[in-house]
Amino acid sequence: MLDQTLPEKEALLEIENLHVEFRTSDGVANVLNGVSYRVHTGETLAVLGESGSGKSVTAQTIMGILDMPPAVITEGSIRFRGEELLTASANRRMEIRGDGVAMIFQDALSALNPVFTVGFQIEEQLRVRRGMSRKEARVRAIELLDLVRIPAAKSRIKDYPHQFSGGMRQRAMIAMSLALDPELLIADEPTTALDVTVQVQIMELLAEIQAERHMGLILITHDLAVVAEVADRIAVMYAGRIVEQADVNELFRAPGHPYTEALMNSIPRLDLKGQTLKTITGLPPSLLNIPPGCPFHPRCERAEDRCRTERPIQHNIGFGRASACHFAEEVVSRA
Numbered sequence: 001m002l003d004q005t006l007p008e009k010e011a012l013l014e015i016e017n018l019h020v021e022f023r024t025s026d027g028v029a030n031v032l033n034g035v036s037y038r039v040h041t042g043e044t045l046a047v048l049g050e051s052g053s054g055k056s057v058t059a060q061t062i063m064g065i066l067d068m069p070p071a072v073i074t075e076g077s078i079r080f081r082g083e084e085l086l087t088a089s090a091n092r093r094m095e096i097r098g099d100g101v102a103m104i105f106q107d108a109l110s111a112l113n114p115v116f117t118v119g120f121q122i123e124e125q126l127r128v129r130r131g132m133s134r135k136e137a138r139v140r141a142i143e144l145l146d147l148v149r150i151p152a153a154k155s156r157i158k159d160y161p162h163q164f165s166g167g168m169r170q171r172a173m174i175a176m177s178l179a180l181d182p183e184l185l186i187a188d189e190p191t192t193a194l195d196v197t198v199q200v201q202i203m204e205l206l207a208e209i210q211a212e213r214h215m216g217l218i219l220i221t222h223d224l225a226v227v228a229e230v231a232d233r234i235a236v237m238y239a240g241r242i243v244e245q246a247d248v249n250e251l252f253r254a255p256g257h258p259y260t261e262a263l264m265n266s267i268p269r270l271d272l273k274g275q276t277l278k279t280i281t282g283l284p285p286s287l288l289n290i291p292p293g294c295p296f297h298p299r300c301e302r303a304e305d306r307c308r309t310e311r312p313i314q315h316n317i318g319f320g321r322a323s324a325c326h327f328a329e330e331v332v333s334r335a
């Protein structure tokens with residue numbers, strides 16, 4: 001089912017009913033089980049969930065960089081500006097990658113090539129994809145490093161990735177991802193490996209660049225504080241499904257799925273000092289063996305008999321939001 005949380009308008013990216021499985025020696029892992037969402041120009045969609053919920057696999061499928069095999073896309077559609085990506089030729093996918101959609105990875109040190117200078121890695125794209133001369137590419141690369149606030153960009157452009165701090169490497173990754181002026185940027189946990197002060201700086205930088213360029217931004221994170229600061233809408237994932245989608249203010253006002261509610265209750269709060277912090281009991285299910293009914297039922301405080309047998313479908317619950325819980329309306333009204 002497509003995300004119906006927004007009125008119809010042209011979407012930059014539309015993912016519909018995406019199913020991906022990993023065929024491993026231990027069995028078939030159902031990694032994505034009908035993921036659907038849309039992103040519009042100038043919008044920030046935060047995709048939130050625990051590790052293994054399918055956030056990054058969805059992003060890799062959009063980018064066409066999923067390892068296949070073991071991954072197999074068994075069903076679904078991904079359209080960028082109305083063009084189907086899953087059946088596009090390899091050349092067309094490559095054209096869209098960088099120009100249309102670009103991605104910032106979690107770990108900049110692994111994503112950057114250690115044997116080439118930072119400048120070379122930015123300039124190479126500009127020469128190959130834009131036909132720029134070495135000199136033109138160098139000028140543009142310095143502009144990009146300036147844009148992401150690398151100090152003394154003109155001289156630091158000759159540095160290798162290991163000569164940059166963690167925060168500077170992530171800034172260099174952002175510069176690389178912007179080199180071809182993408183319309184949509186996917187940032188996969190872009191601040192995970194950084195200390196808290198640098199995390200804030202990087203998120204502010206991303207938000208600024210996104211607003212200036214009016215790009216679509218998919219921000220993959222498990223950090224609700226980051227989401228609250230920068231997102232317009234949130235899609236919450238659990239066990240390879242979107243369990244809730246909502247405008248950020250609506251979701252924080254009253255979550256419409258017990259998993260979202262539990263995530264929010266597990267954030268430390270100064271006004272609850274001295275009280276035991278609530279946690280979500282148990283672990284996310286093995287994707288080799290997702291429980292029947294609602295995949296969240298073994299951990300859900302609200303679970304009833306119906307939840308153990310009947311899989312909830314994502315449905316509209318008002319105020320432009322959708323939830324995949326049998327009792328979503330009650331959850332919202334009690335919040």
Ligand code: SF4
Pocket residue numbers: 257258259294295296297300301302303304307312324325326327328
């Ligand atoms: Fe909990 Fe049942 Fe809702 Fe699933 S459907 S989230 S188990 S109340």
